[in-house]
Amino acid sequence: MALGRGATMVAALAVALMCSAVAASELKVGYYAHSCPRAEEIIQEGFQKALKDDDGIGADLLRMHFHDCFVRGCEGSLLVDSTPNNKAEKDGEPNSTIEDEAFEVIDDVKESLEAACKQTVSCADILAFLARDSVHHYGGAYYEVPAGRKDGVISKAEDTKELPPPSFNLNQLTDLFVHKGLSRDDLVALSGAHTIGVAHCTAFSDRLYNFTGKLGVQDPTLDGAYAAELKGECPIGNKTNQVNMDPRSPLSFDTSYYQSLLANRGLFSSDQTLLTTSATKYLVAKFAGKPKFFKKKFAHSMLKMGKIGVITEGTVRTNCRVINY
Known part of the structure; x- marks a missing residue:
């Protein structure tokens, strides 16, 4: 029996994941x-x-x-x-x-x-x-x-x-992660990387000024005081300024990112969307209150991510900027 298009895509994905797992x-x-x-x-x-x-x-x-x-x-x-x-x-x-x-x-x-x-x-x-x-x-x-x-x-x-863009919702993110061989739990854990680093204003300005496609509309899920802080750092139209993704501790790999999510102070839509199901909200809360558990789970998910699509037969570049031929 011939496979339909959807079945063919699923079969191709299964083969790709199997080959990746072998490597x-x-x-x-x-x-x-x-x-x-x-x-x-x-x-x-x-x-x-x-x-x-x-x-x-x-x-x-x-x-x-x-x-x-x-x-x-x-x-x-x-x-x-x-x-x-x-x-x-x-x-x-x-x-x-x-x-x-x-x-x-x-x-x-x-x-x-x-x-x-x-x-x-x-x-x-x-x-x-x-x-x-x-x-x-x-x-x-x-x-x-x-x-x-x-x-x-x-x-x-x-x-x-x-x-994934910072505007993705939970279902879109989950579909992408599953396609890469990762789980929704991995998604919640790896999102914790946003506890360090900075983001350009352009990555989240729509949440402040244009949430529904109409100028002046703010994301209602965003904490008002935090939104005001962000507007101060990112005036409308600004394309160059940066803000800390986790302003409470921008250079500390801790659980304040998850604590901020629970207070509706996630920077990106793709952060705040982690609270939209009871299962993911439960995990966010668990990570927020159990630093050792979060760090252990993050390391586990990093190891899984580090195996996506690996090649174990092939070339080693002498210069990382140039492909060997």
Whole structure:
């Protein structure tokens, strides 16, 4: 019997997830123990050096790992530069606010790794290690990162449509996460990354000034006092200002993000939407009151995310900005 279009898509997704799971099973902790024994140490040294110039750089590095994994899988395609014939992922709209300095951190770490172990440590693994080191630096749980990812050979800005915009509701977010092999619980946990870092006013200004498509309408779910604070920092039409995503503790990996959600002080619609079902609201409240539980669950979900679409057979770039041919 011929499969209908919907059944065909489900079957294709099942096959893709199965292939990804097989590749992910080949990742292992201590992958570079013999081929590049100081790999993780070199990466950590590069991260610590970068923090001296910008104590918030880890938030960008964590975001980069997420953006890399959700587009074509965790294979370093985010790091590739555009060419005259190809607009790469980093120049897609969702990635336009990632600071150039964050990409330069990758460059510096990669240069040090190449000097120690030529063409051994992949750019995709560098991102995974730096994300872990960032989480731990700001107070999150330390977790062992299975490695062995290879680097992708395709990077297209158009593929960044796979990244969830800050306007998504819970159902849209859930569908996207499930498509990537993650659960709704993973969605709630990984949203906790918004406890560090900054956001441009353009990412949430519609909630302040144009919520229903009519100028002057504010999102009624947004706490009034918080909305007034945001309007002060983000005047109507401003496209350059930034605000802390978690103003209570912008450089601490804690549970104040979830506490803010419960007070209707989530910055994005995609944050506040986590309260729209009893199950997700329960988990938000549990994370808010149990820091150790949240940090453990976040680390677990990061490990799951770090296995999305991995490649374990292929190339290791010598320069993370350029695809090897």
